[in-house]
Amino acid sequence: MTRHLARLTASAAAAVLLSTGGALAQGGEIVIGVQCDRTGATQTVGVFFCPGNHDYVAVINSKGGVEGRKIRAMEIDHEYKVPQGVESYERHKKEGAVSILLYGTPHTQALAAKLAEDKIPGTSPGFGSAASADGKRYPYLFPVAATYWSQAAAAVKFTKDKLGGNLKGKKVAYLFYDNPAGKEPLPILEDLAKLEGFELRTFAVPAPGVEMGAQVLDITQRYRADFVIAHLFGRSPSVSIKEFKRTGYPLSKVVSFVWGSAEADIEAAGGGAVAEGYNTMQFAGVGSDYPIHNEIRELYKKEGKGPPKEMASTVYYNRGIFHMAVHIEAVRNALKAKGANAKITGADVKEGFEKIKGVTLGGLMPPLEITPEDHEGGGWVQIFTVKGGKLTKNSDWFRAYPEVIKKHIEADGKKS
């Protein structure tokens, strides 16, 4: 037994030594930290999302890097556990990461204070807290994609368009996962209900969210909603699709927030035939026909391989590309400002983030415009609808009620 233990400690010690040695061997490389979850509670997202990060970096590096500097995307899987997320953040900091792709709402909140203290920018697309769009209050936190507040506003706008441009007296149901993320959009929806004059009723789905027969029956048979806005996670979006189908409610009258919008959700519900008409909200493009996908395929072909299998799940894969692309652009801006061979810091990259404008990746990215005040970049979304078993584009990039969201961000800032 002692031998086992000795061997274990020896390998541990060796690992520690080697890892410190590895850190010293960096030349002009720029390190970007990637937090990921391929094994934890949200692994269904992570297994597609994170390969998207790396494939984009591979394309950039194959073209000579950013302003001639190679990028090293260092991934650490934190199993969606906060202590491991903190550890991974410290590890990235030690490796000299100039920016970090965060992953997970609790992790974003746990690290928000640290990011500002250490002056390392972090991004939380589609999760984290909506109030962090305020760049003055959270200088080092960048939601970069539409927050739940913006998603709620966009959902109401979409509902309005679908119901003939007027919501007066209409009945809208909000079906949500009963956790903080699920409840976050409520104040926006309540405000918009007053503004647009529609009736809002909320239906909470308790964890783990795989049982919502009662709620869906309530929405369709008793409340008889004119439109449903769904904000669910994990397995529950597919369950909701099935339940709506079962009660005969038209899925074209359902719009889902960004985490109930992937191919996987539709497949789990029974495929396109079941989900026909289901509306999904997206903060990155859907499909694998954007120019960047061809570049990735080319790269794999050069190595004698087929395209990565993760590419088939385009919603999450593309979000992975989007997430990394924002960082690459920030680093590019920082290098442009400081000189291509300069040593850049997290503070430089933060300023780089705040100059991001007009990067589209051929339509995969929204018309993002991040400023020192607005770290959300506008809060753009797109709606894709299931048609003939495929996610088809329903709307162009749009955003809605920015003044309402601005009001809430300001109010939240005053609260604390």
Next chain:
Amino acid sequence: MFHRESGYFKTTYAADGGLYPLPIAKWTVLCLLTLFVALPVLTTSLLGAGSAEYYVSIVNLILIAVVGALGLNILVGYTGQISIGHAGFMSVGAYTAANLAVKFDLPFWLTLPAGGLMAAAIGIIVGIPSLRIKGLYLAIATLAAQLIIEWIINHTPAISGGSQASIEVARPTVFGYPLKTQRELYYFLLFFAVLAIVGTLNLVRSRIGRAFVAIRDQDIAAEIIGINIFRYKLTAFAISSFYAGVTGVLYTYYLGIANYENFLITTSIDYLAMIIIGGLGSVLGSILGAVFVTLLPIVIRLTMENFGTLLFTTAELNNIIPAMRLGIFGLLIIVFLVLEPEGLNRLWRNIRNYFRVWPFSY
């Protein structure tokens, strides 16, 4: 701890129950304490500030886990009452302290005990079923407590501070100086971890601790020899939840935020894993378990990062490391428990006993 103990004979009960079994143990403890106090300085001078921050951050996570594991071990290991709702008590402590710190601007030396006491109060309520039921039934009752606490925090804006259910808390300040870096926070956490260790050591060798053990081993017999089961079971719940509450407060100050998603059922299970792997009913076991569960995933990843590249490409490795981590973690837990069901504490004692007579075994 590391010493041979021949030639010492204890002739009084007081000596037998002493905190230090041998005079030399005092010196060992003193040396260890010096080492731990000097740790940030040592690592900084050896590895540089950047690396030191990282390694100390791991120690910090371990220190927090130690407090929680000790608390759970008092209840599960010493008193034999199963709780799988311990993360719930942690969140009670966390939100109590956060609310007091934000709304009333109280310093940590007031919010920390307040968080612990509130958790203890809730713990007593949750402990009431333990007077009637045992084992798996009690486990389910505490599971219910976990879910109820989660739900209440989630649905009471007065507690959770709004729909986000997270409250930002300023860093702890000592004499007006805010502790920010990992190395500064280390001393903050070390202080409470040491306090928890000393507290538990003293508790388990006292009358209360012995009553706990008696209840665990045979509660009817314990009652017959005059132990007030009602009082001691609830005391065990109270003390254990107090530790859990303090753990929650430490988390809150360490992260700068109280967030209920840090204290879900998975956290409860993690802590149970710690004390089972470490060894039920032992202080050293709790510490070893906390170290093991926190460190193992990190060590596996570091090893894979450095040796995995010999076999796989980086892209493959990104996929493999997380899966391997889970696999190896699970495997090692099984292996350890098969080799030594009484946990790492027993393993350590076996090693010590082997070397005690080394090289003259038999």
